[in-house]
Amino acid sequence: MLQRNLDDDDACAAVVARFVAEDEKNAVTVDQAASGLTGAISLSSRFMRESFARFPELLLMDTTHKTNRNNYQLCTFMVADEYGDGRVVQHSVFETNGDWHMTKALDHLVRTNADAVQSLWSTKISRMFPRVRVLICHFHVIKYLKLSSGKNHTADSIDREALDNIEHNMVYARSEEVYTEERESLRILCQRANILKFFYYMERNWHDCQDKWVMNRRAKLPHFSTHTNNPLESFFGKLKGVVSSQSTMHELLKATISHQRRVVNEVVHRNKIEQRINPSYDAELRMVLRFTTHYIADKIAGQYASALNKADRFQFEEDAESDSVVVHGRNSSYNLGLAAFSCTCGFSCAMRLPCQHMMAYRHKSPKFSTVITVEMIADSSVDLSRIGFQFHLFKRKRYAEEGSSDDADEDPWLTAAERYKEACRLTHAIKDELADVTSEREFRETSAIPVNIDNSHWCAIVAHIREKRLAYYDPTENSETVLAHVCRDLCVSGFDKFKVVNDPRPIQFDGHNCGVYILLKFWSTVWTHISDSFQLPDLSSLTALEKLRYEMLHYILNGNTENRVTATETEVEDTCTATNEEESKDA
Template identity: 25%
Template sequence: MTYRKDLPHFNNHTNNRVESLFSKVKQHLKDHHTMNASLRALLSFQRRKEEAYYAKVEMPGTLRDTTYSEEMNIVLGMTTRWVAAAISSQYDIALDPEFASSYTQVDNGATVTFRREAHEYLLLKETFKCDCEFSQTMQLPCRHAIIWRKTSGSPFVIPFSAIGSSQLALHHKIQLDSEGEEISDANGYVLVIEKIGTYTREQVRQTKWLWNLQDTCRRGVLLCTWLNNEVKSLVNEPVDVSVAFDDLLKTWPYLPIPGFGFDVAEADLFCVRGNTWLNDATMRAFCVFLDTYKNNTTVTIPPVKKQALKKPVKAEPILADQQLQQIHSGLTSRQYLLMPINLSGAHWVCLVIDGISKKIELYDSMGSAMYLKRLKDIADEIVAALPDAYEEITVNGPLQHDGDSCGVLVCLQLWKCASAEAPSDVTKSGITKLRWKILQGILKVKRRL
């Protein structure tokens, strides 16, 4: 129990329930009862408890709390009372005007930075995931997400989509045949959603697959629309645009593209269109295109998490030994080593190591002191592991003016180091052309493989 006290168990200890039930069940069991009478008493007690628990907790919409607001009662109807109590603690804090005004909010585009005294937190707008302790441990909407929703004028301040499916008040039953016996087939386990219907596990799995396919196809159509409406009017390559349009429109979206050395599918390229954040697979695929210039190599690392504000006694290294060995090996064979880096899954930055001039270039499209500091920490680890002395230089490259072009500008910075053919236009129309060039470069590599 000592080790479990800080875990997100929502005050629902198994030991608490068992000990409480033991004291209540003794009222129905007597010393003079036979075995059959004792079993009947136990089964009757269990059935009453199951029905009461289902009616009060698991059935969506049946439980209300007069101390909750209407929005919190919606949460209570969607989840259990333990989950609702956890969210309520954050809801009450977020709606306190004095507490909410103590935060300084900085809109970074895809993320929002919250600062209060010595504390700083990063919130993802799309998923409402935060790097605060509550969000990371409970996997529920935190006070920062609620404050942001309230500030942005949303009708509901609680982001219901951020509540995990495992914490919703859905339940499983066992299907019975006409004789009242349990069906042993795997499809006998069904999902019951109140007022909607009953579905087998296989039906739920297939429905989820269809929803995902629908969303993927929608993104593919948006990319083709972007090519046909925006790109065609900006570039003087109507044939290449038409070929890319037909290729993307006629290819199965989940078809793997062979030869890149890692898993990348057609659907991964759908993020190249305007107003969309570039994903990891697309960034790596573009680096394969840059490798065709024969003067560079790329080392990729997992998304770098934000370091804790309170520095530990012994700081954990950001880069693994294997990655440092790859960097050293890459510099022995090529002049440039390119490192696109994903910070906290929310922002792209990059390092370019020049093995001849012994320089490491640091680039952040937002010019943020916080991001540059994190980037410098990575560069310091690399310098300490290399046999030669390297100079670290912060590059004053183009700055982004939206919330989704960081990956595009990082690709441009890497391209400039690899070739003089890199574009130079970073206006709004130039960014659209650059996105097209990134897609075009990846498709060229695909055709060669």
């Protein structure tokens, strides 16, 4: 290549230019220092920026050296993904680890979406992120405390071991009482070993900033059980297998970009080939595993088992006015927010997943048919590539329109009445589209048999006549055994030599719209590839109610509302009135 004949500076420029030309969403910032040399180079690809937007709760950062012959340091920003692994969201190479260079790296990060970050693992950057909680890696805290306690202080081996234990216990203190006890133990030990200077150092430099390093102070933050920067250290170890202190700058940049390309390919292929099966799971956990990863499902499974075992031990105090529940256990109490599926316990705050208290309440309450629903799981933990149906079907956020005030009311959930109206529109839209299918052969070859379970839940059995196959479908996977028995009975009573199979998609994520899914299931069987084939018609020739139907249908099939033509409430009322008058005349 031409790059072989270029010096290191021109080769770096060629690598950066090629990276920017690959995708319009790739971003690179080059900052020049006062000396005239390149002070900092920051780059982030489209995949990095999308990862940062999807997992904004926790951001890890660290720097490493000995990656190039110019002694530039590599600063990497990383988030925690749905597999429990670290995912790089930005690389910055700068001349030295100074305030100016760090500011330039953070400026590049701010241009993405810094306001979404809630926890940040670093120091010296609080002024750049005033709304962010800055946390320090526990590994580095313990390492630095050991160095500080041993510097200029003498203690015998017994006191040294006791001092290390106290420092460790202070870092991982689970409550204020434990921290206070360990703090007093540290004072007594330092006084006995004649190293009170270290105790005064701790009081002066560490006691007033417990929010950054004590475990108890970060219990209510979404840290996802990540208390060290081990994912970053693992990445640096792999990178240094490719580059070294003798590498050129353009070799370092090429290595980081090549690593990112491999990560993208791994994520794409992992979603395609990974098996989501666990024979030890029951129906509820199997449904969770269908739209999440094994890592997320295992976290929920532990809480699910505890919820079923401890449901009788908890006492629930409901507050109808505030739509909340107080859960009383043996030693502590927690508040449940039913609308937001939130809990004040450490697991719910840290993992953004359903905890044992919420699941125990749903298990004991007769108001709920399922213990776990998809709305209880954070959007970032849901693997959308595994879902054959739109995830946000009955869960939407109302953001203020562009140009509206910041104080606009934002209700993240649909009310029961709104959900009912949405379901009715979907049902009528699907019926109308089925009526437009003119092929009699398709109807002769496929038949749908609705099945009602316990007068509360709709399922379906689809008979494929030509293929001699009976496919049973339960949107929530809670009645598969019953449907299988029904299919076997049908094989005996008329569908001779038919094969019985389970057809589990699309997945229902709520507990009250099974009829919509049954109609959509049958329609998708009759008309294959509906999401690819369906296009919005000319809305100008339709009535207002028909516009609403087509818009909702287009939304659930394509996940967007492009070419949207919204009908006014007056038009809808006029259309509904005219429809009712026609029905009265026909009657």
